[in-house]
Amino acid sequence: MTATARSTDVCALDALVPERGAAALVDGVQVALFRLADDTVLAVQNRDPFAGANVVARGIVGSLGDTPTVTSPMHKQVWDLRTGECLDTGGKTPKDASPDLATWRVDVRDGRVVVAPR
Amino acid sequence: MHTSPPPALGRVVVVGAGMVAHRLVAGLLDRAPGDGWHVTVVGDEPWVPYDRVHLSELLTADRTPADLALEPGVWEDPRTTLITGDAVDKLDRDAQTVTTRSGVVLPYDQLVLATGSWAWTPRTEGTDLPGVFRYRTLTDLDELRDWVADRSAVLGRPLRGAVVGGGVLGLEAAAALQHLGASATVVEFADHLMNVQLDAGGGEALRVLVDGLGIDVRTMTGCTGLAAADDGAVATMRLSTDDEIPADVVVFSTGVRPRDRLARESGLAIGERGGVVIGASCRTSDPAIWAIGECASFEGECTGLVAPGNAMADVVVDRLLGGPRLYTPAPEGTKLKGVGIDAASFGDVLALTPGALEVTFTDPVARTYRKLVVSDDARTLLGGVFVGDAALYPQLRPMLGRPLGADPSAFLAPEGGAPEPGADLPDDVVVCSCTNVTAGTVREAVTEHGCTTVGEVKACTKAGTVCGSCVPVVTKIVNAQLEASGIEVSRAMCEHFAMPRAELYALVAAGALRTFSEIVAAHGTGRGCAVCKPVVASILSSLRAGHVLEREHAGLQDTNDHVMANLQKDGTYSVIPRVPGGEITPEKLVALGEVAAEFGLYTRITGAQRIGMFGARIDQLPAIWQRLIDAGFESGQAYGKSLRAVKSCVGSAWCRFGVRDSVGMGILLENRYRGLRTPHKFKVGVSGCARECAEARGKDVGVIATAGGWNVYVGGNGGANPRHADLLAEDLTDEALVAVIDRFLALYVRRGDRLQRTAPFVAEYPGGIEALRAVVVDDSEGIATELEADIAAHVDDYRDEWAAALEDPDKLDRFTAFVNAPGSHDPDLRYTPLRGQVRPAEPGEVAHHDPRVARTLTLEVTR
Numbered sequence: 001m002t003a004t005a006r007s008t009d010v011c012a013l014d015a016l017v018p019e020r021g022a023a024a025l026v027d028g029v030q031v032a033l034f035r036l037a038d039d040t041v042l043a044v045q046n047r048d049p050f051a052g053a054n055v056v057a058r059g060i061v062g063s064l065g066d067t068p069t070v071t072s073p074m075h076k077q078v079w080d081l082r083t084g085e086c087l088d089t090g091g092k093t094p095k096d097a098s099p100d101l102a103t104w105r106v107d108v109r110d111g112r113v114v115v116a117p118r
Numbered sequence: 119m120h121t122s123p124p125p126a127l128g129r130v131v132v133v134g135a136g137m138v139a140h141r142l143v144a145g146l147l148d149r150a151p152g153d154g155w156h157v158t159v160v161g162d163e164p165w166v167p168y169d170r171v172h173l174s175e176l177l178t179a180d181r182t183p184a185d186l187a188l189e190p191g192v193w194e195d196p197r198t199t200l201i202t203g204d205a206v207d208k209l210d211r212d213a214q215t216v217t218t219r220s221g222v223v224l225p226y227d228q229l230v231l232a233t234g235s236w237a238w239t240p241r242t243e244g245t246d247l248p249g250v251f252r253y254r255t256l257t258d259l260d261e262l263r264d265w266v267a268d269r270s271a272v273l274g275r276p277l278r279g280a281v282v283g284g285g286v287l288g289l290e291a292a293a294a295l296q297h298l299g300a301s302a303t304v305v306e307f308a309d310h311l312m313n314v315q316l317d318a319g320g321g322e323a324l325r326v327l328v329d330g331l332g333i334d335v336r337t338m339t340g341c342t343g344l345a346a347a348d349d350g351a352v353a354t355m356r357l358s359t360d361d362e363i364p365a366d367v368v369v370f371s372t373g374v375r376p377r378d379r380l381a382r383e384s385g386l387a388i389g390e391r392g393g394v395v396i397g398a399s400c401r402t403s404d405p406a407i408w409a410i411g412e413c414a415s416f417e418g419e420c421t422g423l424v425a426p427g428n429a430m431a432d433v434v435v436d437r438l439l440g441g442p443r444l445y446t447p448a449p450e451g452t453k454l455k456g457v458g459i460d461a462a463s464f465g466d467v468l469a470l471t472p473g474a475l476e477v478t479f480t481d482p483v484a485r486t487y488r489k490l491v492v493s494d495d496a497r498t499l500l501g502g503v504f505v506g507d508a509a510l511y512p513q514l515r516p517m518l519g520r521p522l523g524a525d526p527s528a529f530l531a532p533e534g535g536a537p538e539p540g541a542d543l544p545d546d547v548v549v550c551s552c553t554n555v556t557a558g559t560v561r562e563a564v565t566e567h568g569c570t571t572v573g574e575v576k577a578c579t580k581a582g583t584v585c586g587s588c589v590p591v592v593t594k595i596v597n598a599q600l601e602a603s604g605i606e607v608s609r610a611m612c613e614h615f616a617m618p619r620a621e622l623y624a625l626v627a628a629g630a631l632r633t634f635s636e637i638v639a640a641h642g643t644g645r646g647c648a649v650c651k652p653v654v655a656s657i658l659s660s661l662r663a664g665h666v667l668e669r670e671h672a673g674l675q676d677t678n679d680h681v682m683a684n685l686q687k688d689g690t691y692s693v694i695p696r697v698p699g700g701e702i703t704p705e706k707l708v709a710l711g712e713v714a715a716e717f718g719l720y721t722r723i724t725g726a727q728r729i730g731m732f733g734a735r736i737d738q739l740p741a742i743w744q745r746l747i748d749a750g751f752e753s754g755q756a757y758g759k760s761l762r763a764v765k766s767c768v769g770s771a772w773c774r775f776g777v778r779d780s781v782g783m784g785i786l787l788e789n790r791y792r793g794l795r796t797p798h799k800f801k802v803g804v805s806g807c808a809r810e811c812a813e814a815r816g817k818d819v820g821v822i823a824t825a826g827g828w829n830v831y832v833g834g835n836g837g838a839n840p841r842h843a844d845l846l847a848e849d850l851t852d853e854a855l856v857a858v859i860d861r862f863l864a865l866y867v868r869r870g871d872r873l874q875r876t877a878p879f880v881a882e883y884p885g886g887i888e889a890l891r892a893v894v895v896d897d898s899e900g901i902a903t904e905l906e907a908d909i910a911a912h913v914d915d916y917r918d919e920w921a922a923a924l925e926d927p928d929k930l931d932r933f934t935a936f937v938n939a940p941g942s943h944d945p946d947l948r949y950t951p952l953r954g955q956v957r958p959a960e961p962g963e964v965a966h967h968d969p970r971v972a973r974t975l976t977l978e979v980t981r
Contacts, residue, residue, distance in 0.1 A: 010938045015931075019645065019673035020680075022937040030944070033937065037645060047946075053689035054944050058677040058736075062647030064613070071648035073677035073685055078648070091577045 007116035013108055016041065021057035021070065026115050031104055032057035033113065034081055036068055041113050042081040043104035048072050049096035050089070056101065127155040127438055128227035131216055133206045133380065135161020137170055138411035138427035139232040140188045145435035147195055148964065148976040157198050158224055160216070162205035165256055166190050171424055174456040176259050177294040183256055191954075209384040211404055228438060231381060231394055231402070231409040232431075235374035235422070240282075244344025249352035250368045253291045262369065266298040269351065269366055276300060278364040280355050282341045283371035284311040286454055291369040292333050293457040303334040303363055305341055305355070315452045315463045316503055319478060323487035323505040327459045330485075344368060376413045376420045389415030398444040400433045408434045416445065423450050451515045453508060460508035464515045465501025466491050474500055479530035481506075484546060490514070490526045497521050509554040543595065550588045555581035557595055564599040571608070572596050588838070590878065611872055612649040615642040619797060619872040623657050627868075632663045633670045652676050653872050656759055659795035660867045662915045672932070678757035681932065682919055683739055686732060688947060688958035691739060693719070693731045694756035695746050696792060699766045699784030699804070700727030709749035717742055718969030720955045726763035726801065728754060733956065733969055737935045737943050743920045752918040755793060759873075762801050764788035765817065769806030778823035780806030783852070787821070790856065790909075791863065793916050797870030797879075800863070803834075815843045818876040819859055824848070828855045832862055832890070833880025841877045844887045847895050857906060861894045864905035951975050 010024045016035035023046050024031050030046035034057075046054045051074035059070040061081075068081040077099070078088040084101035086094075107114045127150060132139045139159050146157055161167070168186040175181040193200045201218070208217040215225045237252035239245050249269060251262045270277050277300035281292045284306030292302035306313070310321025311328065325335050340358035344365065347353035355365040376393035387395040387403040393415025400408050411427035412420055421427060426447055436443035451464030469476045473494030480487050486506035492499055499517045504510055510529060522529070543549065545558025563569040563578040572593045576582045582589040597607045610616045615638075617625075622641065631637045634654050638646060646654070655674035663671070678684050683691030695710070710729050714721045717738055719731035734742055743753075756762060766784030770776030784804040791802070803814030804821040813836075814820030820831035826849035834843030847858050870879050883890045892898040894905075923929045935943040949972035950959035956972045959965035966972040 008938075015937055017672055017932075020932075023935060024938045025936045025942070030936075030946075051687065051689075053687065054946055055677070055685070055689045058680070058685070058689075060648040060651050060676065061645070061673060062614075062651060063645040064647070065644075068645070069647065074687075074689075076648060088573070089577065091580045091582075 007107070007114050010113045010115050013039065013041070013111050013113055016113065019061040021059060021061065023054070023057040024115070026104065027117075030054050031115060032070070033106070033115070034061055034068070034070060036061070036081075039108070040068075041106045041108055042068065043106045043115050044070070044079065044081060044084050044101040045103075047096070048074055048077070049086075049094040049099055049101070050075055050077050050092050052095040129225060130155065130157040130228045130230065130438065131224050131226040132157060132159040132230045132232055133209075133216065134232035134234055134377075134411070134413070135159050135163065135167045135200065135202060136232060136234045136411065137167060137188065137424050138234075138431045139230075140167035140192065141428045141431040142230060142232065142410065142435060143192050143198055144189065144976075145432060146438070147192055147197065149435055149439055153197075155197060158201065159199070160201045160204060160206050160218060160224070162203065162219075163255055163257065164203040166193060166200060166202065168256060170254075172456075173254075173256065173259060174290045174294050176256065177263055178297045178456055186256070206380060209380050211384050211407070214406065227406070229407045230434060231407065231413055232411050232427075233377040233380065233413040235412040235420075236377050237370065238373050238375045239370045240341070240372060242341055242343055244346065244352065245370065247344055247346050247352040247368075248350060249366060250344065250370065253287055253369050253371045254374070259294075262294075262367070263298060266295070266300055266367055270299065273366065277366040279303070279367045279369070280305060280341075280363060280365040281369045281371060282355075283373070284308070284335065284337065285314060285371060285373070286312060286452060288369070288371035289328065289333075289454060289459075290456050291371050292328075293331070295367065295369070296331070296333065300367055301332070301334075303336065303365075304328070305339050305357065306335070306337045307340045309338050311335065311337065312452075312454065312461060312463075315467065316461065316505065317467050317469075317489065319480065319489065320461070320463065320467075320487050320503040320505045323480070323485065324454075324459065324461050327461075327485055327506055328457075331458065374412065374422060376415065378413055381409070381413075389418055389420070391415070391418065391420070393420040396430075396445075398433075398446070399437055400430050400445055401437070408437070410434055416447065419447075421447075421450075423452070425450055451511065453511060459506070460511075461505045462508040462511040463501070463503045464511070465499070465518045467501050467503055469501070471500055477526040477530060479527070488530045490522075490529060492522065492526050496526060499526075509548075543591075549591050549595065550579075550581035555579045560592055560595045561599045564596060564603060564605075569596070570600065570605060590839070611653060612647055614638065614644045614646050614650050617641070619653050619657070619874075620869045622653070623660070623868055626654075626657050627661055632658070634658075634674055635670075646674070648676075649872070652679070652759070655679065656795045656797070660912075662911060681736055681739055682743075682753055682757060682923065683734060684757040686958070688733075689944060690733045690735050690947065690958075692756065693734050693739070693742055693746070694724060694728050694754045695751035696754035696788070697728045697763070698788040698792075699764055699781045701766075701781050701785060706749060706751070709746070709751075713742060713745045713749075715970075716745075718949075718956070718973070720952070720957065720969070724756075724763075726756075727765050728756070728763055730756070733949070733958075735935065735943050735947065736933055740924060740930055740933050744924055747918075747921055747924065753793075753920040755919075758793075758795065759798050760793060760795050760800075761788070761791040762799050764791075764802040764804060765812045765814075766804040767806050767809075767811035769804075769823070773806060775809060776806035776823075777808075777825060778806055778828070780804040780812065780821075780823060783821060783828070783855075784812075786852075787819075787856075787859065790913055791859075793919065794863065794867070794909075794912050796863065796867055798873050798875045800866075800876055802859075816840065817843065819843070819862065821855065821859075827851055830855055830858055833876045833887075835875055835877035839877065841881070844880060846887070846891055857902075858894060860909040861902055861905040862890075864908040865890075865894060867908070868905075948972075 008026045021032050021034050031043050032046040034042050046056045058073045071078050084103040086099035105116045167188045204218045204220050206216045207219045217223050237254040252258045279295040279300040279302045281288045281304045284304045292304050295302040311324045343356040345354045381394040394409040396409050396414045410430035433443045433445045453462035469491045475492050478489040489503040491501035499522050543557040547557050549557050559579050563575040567578050569575045569578050582592050600607050609618050651674040714731045719733050724730040764784040764787050766780045769780030800818035802819045803812040803817035805812040805814045806823050816834045816836045820843045822829045828850045829848050830846050831843030832846045835841045934940045948959040948965040949956035949969040950963045950965045956969040964975050
């Protein structure tokens with residue numbers, strides 16, 4: 001399977017609570033979707049690379065300066081929701097190879113949330 | 119269903135019932151096919167296989183033989199037979215049978231020798247006297263304990279003990295003698311203690327520390343004989359120095375020898391230094407006979423540790439099932455235990471590797487000795503010795519044979535530095551025991567590395583990053599250091615709110631603000647974060663601004679509050695219904711059991727007199743809670759910064775000492791404060807008399823019955839920083855008690871800092887407990903009515919959060935695992951068996967996605 005930009009219609013925008021995450025299955029991968037206060041939707045991997053559990057969608061959404069962030073509900077690592085970059089490791093080493101989260105492209109079209117690989 | 123056994127298996131007989139024999143049987147049960155084979159284990163000790171490694175705890179930690187027994191469940195399996203108290207006496211390799219001392223003949227298809235070692239004693243005069251012991255078996259230790267008790271009764275004084283052998287076991291024996299009330303002298307023939315594991319420098323450092331325990335150490339000294347008292351029991355020991363020392367009890371710990379008699383007599387190949395010769399397959403010179411553990415000689419060496427024995431057992435299991443596994447000796451380390459002194463080593467301790475370099479750090483003040491052995495280019499770690507402080511041992515041992523990645527001296531040198539003015543803890547005090555970070559290191563993060571917040575210090579030093587219990591201490595040190603360095607300590611909660619919690623609480627209350635957006639617009643910036651959002655949620659909840667799951671509050675909550683359950687390591691949750699005062703009907707107990715069994719939840723009694731059920735998936739929570747609510751339960755807020763539980767003793771209803779109805783008062787208080795959101799969690803205890811069985815003074819609010827009424831204590835804590843609660847008021851009536859607790863809790867809600875438990879709240883209250891008493895009891899500020907009204911409003915407003923959630927389909931949306939696949943759930947969750955229940959599986963472990971199936975699986979073989 002090649003990484004052609006196959007997009008997945010995941011859900012209605014209204015199914016997402018502003019500033020609260022939701023998990024979705026995209027091509028069998030667990031993705032965490034976040035609807036920000038301005039109705040932008042961002043998508044990162046749901047697996048917490050530090051905890052090794054699928055919980056990123058359950059973290060608290062916030063901001064660090066102008067950067068939208070999510071904080072791990074497990075041990076409070078902080079990631080940039082736009083790039084997936086880990087902004088605060090809390091001094092820990094990830095179980096996975098990278099502390100960063102993979103990201104997906106999200107389009108909101110006609111009130112639907114559509115996710116595609118980058 | 120019957121599966122035919124593979125040709126290798128059949129009748130397996132294991133000679134010896136020690137730790138490695140147990141490992142082998144557990145491995146077979148785990149991996150061998152269901153039926154058609156049988157394993158018989160014969161051991162001469164009268165016990166089921168037990169944990170010999172922790173044998174000393176029998177004497178030093180009040181453990182019982184049952185505590186030390188290795189998972190006895192394996193002996194209940196019909197495919198296993200355990201014969202104890204009967205040794206194998208003869209081996210007939212032609213007939214493929216073994217015969218026990220009592221005459222039982224056991225035919226075998228596969229024979230495994232796991233006979234272990236015997237404790238060698240020098241042929242010295244008097245070693246057979248009463249009062250002379252070995253230190254190897256449960257029976258040895260049992261007899262030793264009895265001897266010390268009986269003999270000191272006979273002599274009418276504490277015993278004077280002597281241990282021959284200054285190795286790991288000898289030191290353990292000396293510590294055990296002291297624990298039993300005897301004195302101890304350790305006699306060691308070599309020039310230093312633990313001479314097999316330590317170098318001379320480490321041995322000397324260890325001698326100083328052992329000496330400090332009051333144990334007399336004599337190195338380069340042998341025992342040349344023992345002499346008896348008039349009644350025939352041992353009384354004195356003669357030494358090679360021509361000294362004579364008193365010895366009412368003597369322990370020989372002078373090494374072990376492989377038990378290979380059976381193998382010798384039956385003509386199996388024996389190693390030069392003893393032991394049954396095995397190859398990497400653990401097979402002996404007879405293809406039907408295997409040997410594992412300390413009786414086996416691999417490449418001319420017998421091991422004295424359990425880990426290689428376990429590895430051999432795993433090899434034999436694999437081989438018996440037709441597998442290709444080979445035994446490869448892994449480098450092992452040794453750590454002294456049960457003596458109260460750190461001493462550990464691994465690898466090439468004596469730097470015998472050609473070109474090896476030694477980097478040593480000795481601190482006679484801190485009484486530590488640390489040495490690393492590295493390759494000639496100082497890059498690769500070859501070995502290490504740690505005495506007095508072995509914190510580096512677990513960190514460095516895994517790096518054996520690998521590049522160190524830094525200058526070796528950097529690992530050994532203390533962080534050091536002169537004490538800073540205004541700071542309480544000396545620099546060398548370890549403040550974070552998980553990561554072994556000292557107060558000095560924390561200060562240095564501020565002074566040397568420019569950290570200005572606790573978060574930065576945590577990232578810089580790793581302190582507080584494991585269990586987190588030291589964060590309050592670290593915070594104090596950091597703040598003191600920042601002040602000392604002339605840096606203004608920020609009182610800001612985070613970048614979004616510039617004030618501490620108590621100020622924000624007052625602002626929100628005064629402004630009657632109801633949502634996060636209103637609050638951040640009025641008093642903060644940005645969109646909040648994981649620090650301030652839960653604080654705002656708590657404040658709004660304390661001010662009764664609606665259900666925790668109301669749409670505008672939902673995004674503020676920690677996942678625990680959001681799904682009203684407590685997140686566990688694998689992403690599932692625990693479910694802990696309220697059991698007010700710890701009182702529960704049999705019917706409700708049955709209901710809990712039924713729910714736990716139906717959903718496959720791991721179940722245990724929590725520390726707060728409740729029943730915790732673990733492993734509930736997010737999508738299962740509503741169904742589980744519907745069942746619990748139908749059975750009469752409600753949320754226990756075990757997930758919230760709120761009242762956890764009110765612990766009570768049984769009280770006057772049943773107890774013959776009880777003065778008042780502590781359970782009744784416990785239920786009253788629990789039902790009054792349930793659901794109240796506070797700066798941090800809080801716990802309450804009620805004891806029915808001064809015996810204090812509810813341990814109420816270890817709680818945030820403690821209530822103790824007296825002849826005149828109730829005494830109330832506040833600010834107690836267990837956990838990492840135990841603190842007894844302070845007496846607030848005495849001899850109160852029921853009504854007065856409730857009023858005082860109402861006021862105290864309402865004040866704590868108003869003035870407590872973020873995540874501040876009542877212990878520091880009380881300890882740091884301006885003016886101390888007297889000032890607090892003036893406000894709460896004597897109403898010096900004239901706010902008592904307000905404070906009571908706060909709680910009265912909470913009581914009126916209380917509604918079970920779970921019942922409310924289940925009535926509202928909107929609130930149930932969040933319990934779907936995937937927004938685009940509502941019926942499915944996290945496919946990565948897997949469970950492995952644990953003592954008849956389950957726990958989350960680690961990669962590579964025997965596992966199943968359904969915990970109800972997982973609990974029936976047999977244990978994993980490899981570690």
